[in-house]
Amino acid sequence: MHRSAHDTFRRSRRRAARFALALLTALALGMSAHAQSTLTVAQTVDIPGFDPHDHGSTAVEAVLTNVFDYLLFRDANGDIQPALATGYEQVDDLTWRFTLREGVTWHDGEPFTAADVEFSLERVAKDDTLFEHDSFRQIVDVEVVNDHEVLLHTEGPDPVLLSRISRKGAAIVPKHVIDAIGWDGFSVAPIGTGPYRFVEWLRDDRVVFEAFEGHWRGAPTFERLVFRAVPEDATRVGELVTGNVDIAVNIPSQDVERIQGSTEAGVVSQPTTRIMMLLLNTADGKATADPRVREAIELAIDKELLIDVVAGGFGVPVGARVSPGVAAAPMKYYRQNAYDPERARELLAEAGYGPGELTVALQGPDGRYPGDADTLAVVQTMLQEIDVNATLETLEWSAYNGRIWGADNVENVALIGLANSLFDGWFALRTLPCDGTYAKRTNWCNPTFDQLLADAEFNLDLEERAAQIEEAFDIVVNERPMIALFQIDALVGVANDITWQPRPDEMIWAFDIQPN
Amino acid sequence: MTSYLARRIVQMVPVLFGVVTIIFVLLRVSGDPVQLYLPEDASVEQVEELRRALGLDRPLPVQYALFLADLARGDFGESLRYRNQNVLTIVLERLPATLELASAALLVAVLISLPLGIVAALNRNRLPDAVASAVAMLGRAMPNFWLGIMLILAFAVHLRWLPVSGRDGFANLVLPALTLGTSIAALLMRLMRSGMLEVMNQDYVRTAKAKGLRWRRVVVKHGLRNALIGYVTVLGLEIAGLLAGAVVTEQVFAWPGIGRLAIQAINSRDMAIVQAVVILAALVVMTANLLVDLAYALIDPRIRYG
Numbered sequence: 154m155h156r157s158a159h160d161t162f163r164r165s166r167r168r169a170a171r172f173a174l175a176l177l178t179a180l181a182l183g184m185s186a187h188a189q190s191t192l193t194v195a196q197t198v199d200i201p202g203f204d205p206h207d208h209g210s211t212a213v214e215a216v217l218t219n220v221f222d223y224l225l226f227r228d229a230n231g232d233i234q235p236a237l238a239t240g241y242e243q244v245d246d247l248t249w250r251f252t253l254r255e256g257v258t259w260h261d262g263e264p265f266t267a268a269d270v271e272f273s274l275e276r277v278a279k280d281d282t283l284f285e286h287d288s289f290r291q292i293v294d295v296e297v298v299n300d301h302e303v304l305l306h307t308e309g310p311d312p313v314l315l316s317r318i319s320r321k322g323a324a325i326v327p328k329h330v331i332d333a334i335g336w337d338g339f340s341v342a343p344i345g346t347g348p349y350r351f352v353e354w355l356r357d358d359r360v361v362f363e364a365f366e367g368h369w370r371g372a373p374t375f376e377r378l379v380f381r382a383v384p385e386d387a388t389r390v391g392e393l394v395t396g397n398v399d400i401a402v403n404i405p406s407q408d409v410e411r412i413q414g415s416t417e418a419g420v421v422s423q424p425t426t427r428i429m430m431l432l433l434n435t436a437d438g439k440a441t442a443d444p445r446v447r448e449a450i451e452l453a454i455d456k457e458l459l460i461d462v463v464a465g466g467f468g469v470p471v472g473a474r475v476s477p478g479v480a481a482a483p484m485k486y487y488r489q490n491a492y493d494p495e496r497a498r499e500l501l502a503e504a505g506y507g508p509g510e511l512t513v514a515l516q517g518p519d520g521r522y523p524g525d526a527d528t529l530a531v532v533q534t535m536l537q538e539i540d541v542n543a544t545l546e547t548l549e550w551s552a553y554n555g556r557i558w559g560a561d562n563v564e565n566v567a568l569i570g571l572a573n574s575l576f577d578g579w580f581a582l583r584t585l586p587c588d589g590t591y592a593k594r595t596n597w598c599n600p601t602f603d604q605l606l607a608d609a610e611f612n613l614d615l616e617e618r619a620a621q622i623e624e625a626f627d628i629v630v631n632e633r634p635m636i637a638l639f640q641i642d643a644l645v646g647v648a649n650d651i652t653w654q655p656r657p658d659e660m661i662w663a664f665d666i667q668p669n
Numbered sequence: 670m671t672s673y674l675a676r677r678i679v680q681m682v683p684v685l686f687g688v689v690t691i692i693f694v695l696l697r698v699s700g701d702p703v704q705l706y707l708p709e710d711a712s713v714e715q716v717e718e719l720r721r722a723l724g725l726d727r728p729l730p731v732q733y734a735l736f737l738a739d740l741a742r743g744d745f746g747e748s749l750r751y752r753n754q755n756v757l758t759i760v761l762e763r764l765p766a767t768l769e770l771a772s773a774a775l776l777v778a779v780l781i782s783l784p785l786g787i788v789a790a791l792n793r794n795r796l797p798d799a800v801a802s803a804v805a806m807l808g809r810a811m812p813n814f815w816l817g818i819m820l821i822l823a824f825a826v827h828l829r830w831l832p833v834s835g836r837d838g839f840a841n842l843v844l845p846a847l848t849l850g851t852s853i854a855a856l857l858m859r860l861m862r863s864g865m866l867e868v869m870n871q872d873y874v875r876t877a878k879a880k881g882l883r884w885r886r887v888v889v890k891h892g893l894r895n896a897l898i899g900y901v902t903v904l905g906l907e908i909a910g911l912l913a914g915a916v917v918t919e920q921v922f923a924w925p926g927i928g929r930l931a932i933q934a935i936n937s938r939d940m941a942i943v944q945a946v947v948i949l950a951a952l953v954v955m956t957a958n959l960l961v962d963l964a965y966a967l968i969d970p971r972i973r974y975g
Contacts, residue, residue, distance in 0.1 A: 555701050
């Protein structure tokens with residue numbers, strides 16, 4: 154059959170057009186399907202392994218919390234909800250009964266039982282080489298009553314037990330798997346009861362999970378969950394604005410505008426429990442020995458301005474180490490700025506220092522917390538405004554920790570950022586007693602304070618406990634072995650096509666994340 | 670040749686020993702790792718417990734002796750961060766990524782410096798020479814870190830031609846290799862250029878020119894061989910620079926290699942990992958230099974090893 158050149162040309166053009174259309178459709182479908190079913194999160198570090206009792210890092214737990222469950226679980230509002238335990242009851246001062254959820258399976262199909270709870274919690278409570286041990290040493294023993302009931306025995310009355318077992322370090326792991334392959338094997342190939350099941354781990358690059366259909370809450374929305382490690386800020390922001398990742402943590406405040414202006418993502422701020430604080434050396438002979446000088450230092454600092462300059466306004470000024478959601482923390486100190494330079498000058502005069510006669514040494518880390526070196530520089534300027542000479546020494550974190558902070562070698566004022574993973578007010582004060590961790594740094598010792606803390610530690614009457622803790626806070630605020638500056642907001646980049654509010658405990662709980 | 674090779678390999682041992690000792694002492698003297706692994710408000714008991722668990726409460730000579738004994742058995746110690754994992758495995762797992770990046774960067778460097786050097790020499794003191802020299806100087810002056818981020822902004826974020834970071838296929842290798850390669854291309858280009866210029870003043874070249882032969886071809890053929898000795902020497906030396914540059918490049922591009930591992934380990938005083946990385950790096954540098962020396966015999970027939 155004879156075909157004209159023209160016909161052939163037209164036919165091949167049509168064929169090409171059909172092919173192109175098919176290709177585009179496939180690409181479009183592929184891309185939209187991809188966007189729906191995979192959630193990618195960019196963090197700053199990779200996980201060191203899947204041992205949930207031995208890493209000590211919030212950023213690592215943010216990943217592991219998708220694979221493992223705890224007995225109880227904090228929801229996005231910070232309220233404690235049932236998880237692997239459906240009910241609990243305090244039997245007596247030293248004993249708690251937990252009823253375990255039925256019908257829960259591990260990722261390998263085996264049933265979850267009380268033996269797993271005993272195995273997991275006794276391990277972290279008894280093995281003192283584990284990072285998380287210190288928060289669980291109060292648990293003496295886990296007694297298996299039957300497959301779905303356990304009794305937790307504590308050393309002394311523990312008002313914080315429920316907080317303890319609903320946070321990092323308390324993940325429940327499968328006894329049968331670890332008995333078979335050991336922690337070495339489990340560290341790189343975990344089995345949990347969580348909504349996501351482990352697929353693969355490319356070291357320092359990414360961890361990949363897939364949805365676990367048999368999860369007791371139901372299957373999660375996203376079929377795949379990927380955590381990538383992108384240490385450099387600019388690169389992480391780049392991944393966010395190109396739509397390659399859906400969530401990017403630790404966004405520098407100066408990139409907020411750029412991200413908000415992009416079509417792909419926005420930035421959400423969420424208060425964390427981390428508070429930037431100054432620790433003061435009250436030892437005789439030091440510039441900061443006089444309580445009036447310490448008060449003057451606090452009054453010289455305009456905490457609102459500090460937050461604006463150092464954190465782009467993303468933070469809240471505080472008068473003590475308190476933040477929302479922390480039990481027994483007196484919130485009267487939240488959102489408090491005592492700035493009063495006139496009074497500060499008066500106090501200095503009362504203490505016998507004329508203008509320019511007092512020299513205070515400021516020491517702090519550089520690069521450990523967002524804006525840390527800047528914070529100290531601003532404090533230095535503010536002190537100079539009230540005619541106090543302030544010297545500045547900022548060191549890289551390991552040097553600062555080794556030579557100043559950890560070496561109990563604080564000259565006058567040292568900067569630090571402290572979080573509160575137990576969400577408990579007592580926890581925020583536990584370093585300050587006469588024999589506490591900070592005793593040799595602050596050289597501060599107040600027996601009344603010590604007594605209040607000791608009374609509150611094992612006090613199961615939560616109202617009375619809160620009152621004791623508030624009184625203890627009042628003492629710290631008045632005597633100033635530490636000055637609280639501000640609560641840090643976490644800035645998280647979130648893609649515009651998902652809905653998610655970052656949690657105060659900084660966990661990235663993918664189950665709650667929904668596409669728009 | 671074999672005896673030369675054997676001698677060189679044996680010489681590596683005392684060097685390694687020296688490196689190992691220096692790094693051991695520096696790490697332990699420079700700061701306490703225990704505090705770095707615990708939260709800022711860890712209790713005194715916690716710190717002591719961890720110190721004991723890691724064996725850091727023992728006197729330094731004892732630690733050193735135990736360290737050497739372990740090393741002799743191939744045990745690099747235990748990582749503070751990667752518990753329950755073999756340190757050598759941790760380091761070797763990440764080696765392929767760095768080797769891939771370094772090889773690609775080397776290729777980029779050669780591909781840039783060789784032609785640029787030749788062009789510059791053949792057109793000495795004219796425009797192509799000036800341009801090539803300027804490009805080379807630019808490459809040397811630009812910090813790795815800055816160049817990497819600029820390339821990401823331009824090609825990944827604005828143009829969306831290439832991925833931003835990570836290691837996931839050939840496209841991911843392009844920007845990091847460019848970043849790392851340009852840093853050493855400059856010096857190499859200058860070497861190629863000057864090596865060739867030496868040749869250009871030789872009598873046989875002038876004769877060829879006078880006779881109307883294709884003197885450029887002659888220059889390139891002989892000039893290349895002449896320049897290669899210097900070129901290859903510096904290439905070998907620059908491999909150490911590549912490893913160092915890889916540290917920054919890997920950080921910027923989230924490339925999962927040894928450089929990133931090293932930075933993390935150094936910042937947290939993860940001694941076992943730092944030791945392993947340094948020993949490995951020393952081995953790589955020594956091997957590279959050995960290979961360079963052996964390559965001389967190939968390039969210049971006058972060089973023979975006994």
